[in-house]
Amino acid sequence: MVDQLAVLGWPIGHSLSPAIHRAAYSTLGLPWRYSAVRCGADSLAAFVASRGPEWRGFSVTMPLKEEAHRIARDLDPVARASGVVNTLRRRDDGRGWDGFNTDVAGLATAIGAAGLDPADTIVLGTGATAVSAVLAAQRLGAGRIRVAGRNSAAAAALAARGDEATAMSAHGLADEALRDGSSTLIISTLPGPAGRALDVPAALTAVPLFDVAYDPWPSPLAERWRAAGGVAHPGTAMLIEQAIVQVRIFSSGDPDTPLADEGAVRAAMRGATASADMGG
Incomplete structure (x- = not known):
């Protein structure tokens, strides 16, 4: 058998x-x-x-x-x-x-292998994969994680998963607080098509993007990142x-x-x- x-x-x-x-x-x-x-x-x-x-x-x-x-x-x-x-x-x-x-181990290993710095991470999205993204960033020693999503209640619930070593906060996708230029890594867990309409300020495209999407690749968000001169890593x-x-x-x-x-x-x-x- x-x-x-x-x-x-x-x-x-x-x-x-x-x-x-x-x-x-x-x-x-x-x-x-x-x-x-x-x-x-x-x-x-x-x-x-x-x-x-x-x-x-x-x-x-x-x-x-x-x-x-x-x-x-x-x-x-x-x-x-x-x-x-x-x-x-x-x-x-x-x-x-x-x-x-x-997913947590897989994302943490992939981020580490790419040489990315999770110290100040922004997680885009609030679904199941976003939960794993938060835990992966925590596993890698992130000092601050900002969760951004359209669903404010889901973002707040995810931000409540913080530990003593990580400062957590919840934001809308267009929140001005995300544009301060201090982040070191952005993890997108958004569905591929969502990247087309997302308001992406120039300050963010200078930060490395790890996009869990891979079909199609480049994803719409990764295409915008690269067009602005930024670096985008695929979810594969x-x-x-x-x-x-x-x-x-x-x-x-x-x-x-x-x-x-x-x-x-x-x-x-x-x-x-x-x-x-x-x-x-």
């Missing part, structure tokens, strides 16, 4: 997860199959409950991350702290699914790093146990996303 895995979401046709997971499994010699399945939040619980024992686990993308958190039998510490699950692994006893959040870097942690989980159940040859796995995954990074 061949183990089955899939990425679940709606929409899902754009996802690069099948390409990068298949590249990883091939490199590791794992005879697993990985597919993409369109699934809405209202059908997630029934879908995963109906899967047979051959189903090892799932990557979970929007808009399912909060619902995946709700249905998981047990949660890893990051999923528990964030209220977000992007990975479901069948429990060893076969009774349900354990939930994990690999985060996608790869969080997927490496997912493969660890699917393999051993432990997000901290490295794979046999992660360097080769990372290289294979990058090769699988090369055309997306170039806008292909």
Whole structure:
């Protein structure tokens, strides 16, 4: 019996997860199959409950991350702290699914590998991925995080997640307080099309942008950043790093146990996303 895995979401046709997971499994010699399945939040619980024992686990993308958190039998510490699950692994006893959040580790690793400075971070957006962005910046030692979004209540709730080492505040996307030129990093978790209409002052485009979007790439926001002479980093870097942690989980159940040859796995995954990074 061949183990089955899939990425679940709606929409899902754009996802690069099948390409990068298949590249990883091939490199590791794992005879697993990985597919993409369109699934809405209202059908997630029934879908995963109906899967047979051959189903090892799932990557979970929007808009399912909060619902995946709700249905998981047990949660890893990051999923528990964030209220977000992007990975479901069948429990060893076969009774349900354990939930994990690999977005935080993936984003933190990608930011660090790019040599970006998270000391004074602005997070654009207030959804599930924005929660992980805040936790990633905190993990990297950010001294200040400003959360900016259209939903003021959601921004305030996210800003309330501050710890003793991080000054947190909530803002509107057009707030003058974001234009003081002091930020060192901007993480956008906004849907790609939202970048077209966003009011972006010149002072912000001088700050490096990490945009979790990758389809299309460059995203509308990244295009505006680059047109102004700024630097924009694609979300494929985060996608790869969080997927490496997912493969660890699917393999051993432990997000901290490295794979046999992660360097080769990372290289294979990058090769699988090369055309997306170039806008292909």
